[in-house]
Amino acid sequence: MSEKLALVTGGSRGIGAAVAKELAQAGYDVVITYAGNEEAANKTVDEIKSTGVESAAYKFDVSNNEETVRVVNEIIEKYGRVDVLVNNAGITRDGLFMRMNKDNWDAVINTNLSGAYNVTQPIVKIMMKQRNGVIINMASIVGVYGNAGQANYAAAKAGIIGFTKSLAKELASRNIRVNAIAPGFISTDMTKGLDSEKIAEHIPLKRLGQPEDIAKTVKFLCEEGTYITGQVIQVDGGLTV
């Protein structure tokens, strides 16, 4: 076993899988979590293990407080420490607000915002005991600037940014750094229905981001950014400049 453990929620595919593999390359044992896609989770675990570190996948719904706290405590018990937490699990349920039903509002808030609360609570306890830790929350540029058709998602991601800044202030004295990353358009299952060529025309770097672009930023915040806390790092190819 390695001396450091990273926990990546929603690590089965997309950005989370790339983050998990990048942290494995940096020498972390990596636990990933997922909601239901067991095949993708197992594939990511195999890829992580092939880099020579330990890995395992745990299935739970981050929006379910009881289930999440139970499984996260099992993980803490098994590994004895958590050095890095990446709150990455997320969903979209897009639609204009006029027609946005309560189920679609609740699903996004409960997963993207309350999910981070559910996972982070038990982990902060062990990080405080360790007097060491890094927490990275996956926000979105939509949480900073808003987006028509994503009132639920923007509200959750703006909430994540406030959560990040508040935790950074609360936990700094325990040597725990808390930052958010706000990706622009990244090529994953979440964005596969969009017209990527048309979107790329509006991005100064003229391409959508790849999950690895986000993963490298996570690694930087964990390993190099030792004096950075409470920040929102926009990784968007210049879209919001």
Ligand SMILES: NC(=O)c1ccc[n+]([C@@H]2O[C@H](COP(=O)([O-])OP(=O)(O)OC[C@H]3O[C@@H](n4cnc5c(N)ncnc54)[C@H](OP(=O)(O)O)[C@@H]3O)[C@@H](O)[C@H]2O)c1
């Ligand atoms: N892609 C973008 O352009 C973009 C831009 C800005 C921000 N983000 C944010 O980046 C994060 C990752 O996005 P992505 O594009 O990589 O998404 P994705 O490809 O759709 O993957 C979502 C991941 O979250 C997991 N997940 C979803 N609901 C969950 C739940 N209730 N409980 C536990 N796990 C759950 C999924 O597990 P299963 O595989 O089991 O379904 C999967 O691992 C999200 O927070 C998203 O909001 C993405």
